[in-house]
Amino acid sequence: MTVLEPFGARLRRAMDERGPLCVGIDPHASLLAEWGLNDDVAGLERFSRTVVEAMADRVAVLKPQSAFFERFGSRGVAVLEKSVEEARAAGALVVMDAKRGDIGSTMAAYAESFLHKDSPLFSDALTVSPYLGYGSLSPAVALARESGTGLFVLALTSNPEGGEVQHAVRADGRTVGATMLAHLAAENVGEEPLGSFGAVVGATLGDLSSYELDINGPLLAPGIGAQGATPADLPRVFGAAARNVVPNVSRGVLRHGPDVVALRDAASRFADEVSAAVSGG
Numbered sequence: 001m002t003v004l005e006p007f008g009a010r011l012r013r014a015m016d017e018r019g020p021l022c023v024g025i026d027p028h029a030s031l032l033a034e035w036g037l038n039d040d041v042a043g044l045e046r047f048s049r050t051v052v053e054a055m056a057d058r059v060a061v062l063k064p065q066s067a068f069f070e071r072f073g074s075r076g077v078a079v080l081e082k083s084v085e086e087a088r089a090a091g092a093l094v095v096m097d098a099k100r101g102d103i104g105s106t107m108a109a110y111a112e113s114f115l116h117k118d119s120p121l122f123s124d125a126l127t128v129s130p131y132l133g134y135g136s137l138s139p140a141v142a143l144a145r146e147s148g149t150g151l152f153v154l155a156l157t158s159n160p161e162g163g164e165v166q167h168a169v170r171a172d173g174r175t176v177g178a179t180m181l182a183h184l185a186a187e188n189v190g191e192e193p194l195g196s197f198g199a200v201v202g203a204t205l206g207d208l209s210s211y212e213l214d215i216n217g218p219l220l221a222p223g224i225g226a227q228g229a230t231p232a233d234l235p236r237v238f239g240a241a242a243r244n245v246v247p248n249v250s251r252g253v254l255r256h257g258p259d260v261v262a263l264r265d266a267a268s269r270f271a272d273e274v275s276a277a278v279s280g281g
């Protein structure tokens, strides 16, 4: 297999060159309607192509949300394949948001679907769920190491319901979420300039100073915009780990379409606010 430079190194460089913002490609039916598009495969394709055209040559990361493509069956997935390919060709890193998680042998097939270089859906990284046990993700960790890709593991999610699982306290006194962060820190030991095994940590969660967020890996932070968090929250939520945060905005940017210039302006306003907040400016 052609081996890419590790995802963490590629991501760090992209964050340095383009800023850390991740824009989501989330073609909600309501957004298709707002954009004057039909809720069908042609509308999906137009939406996705517009976002890629507007963003892929300037933001560090694009994150397509697979569910909105799967909704249309195989033709929707074909649009997803094309979007991933075009976004990567234009220089963006693609984090496939498919939140996969299963017993190890099945997990291996999920990993192949997104992280093997010959897969039609090959992406730079994949979101995964560790709630069948962190160890069930091992085939994905192994393939990511082999192919120079990365994972974002759901540790502390942005939604209010996540706490009942992630804040649960284990017999050793640690919360489940903290345990996931510790597993990721172990994966990333010694990696420079940044490990490839990231955590998803919601920007909506308030002060997380009781958590060890310094996992030497990226922290994907959804929740900015439509879910109520703002870039100004990042230092308060993430403290010193803010330098490794990849803030995600989906609807907060996408609602400005379909005009490409308006989409770019919206993303660049978020990017400026992130940079002012994280650099203390």
Ligand SMILES: O=C(O)c1cc(=O)[nH]c(=O)n1[C@@H]1O[C@H](COP(=O)(O)O)[C@@H](O)[C@H]1O
Pocket: 024, 026, 065, 097, 127, 156, 157, 158, 159, 200, 201, 202, 222, 223, 224, 225, 226, 227, 248, 249, 250, 251, 252
């Ligand atoms: O893994 C994710 O990206 C994710 C994790 C999480 O904890 N919360 C969360 O909102 N997301 C995703 O991030 C995006 C947020 O979209 P907006 O709320 O429109 O910005 C959606 O695609 C969600 O599926």
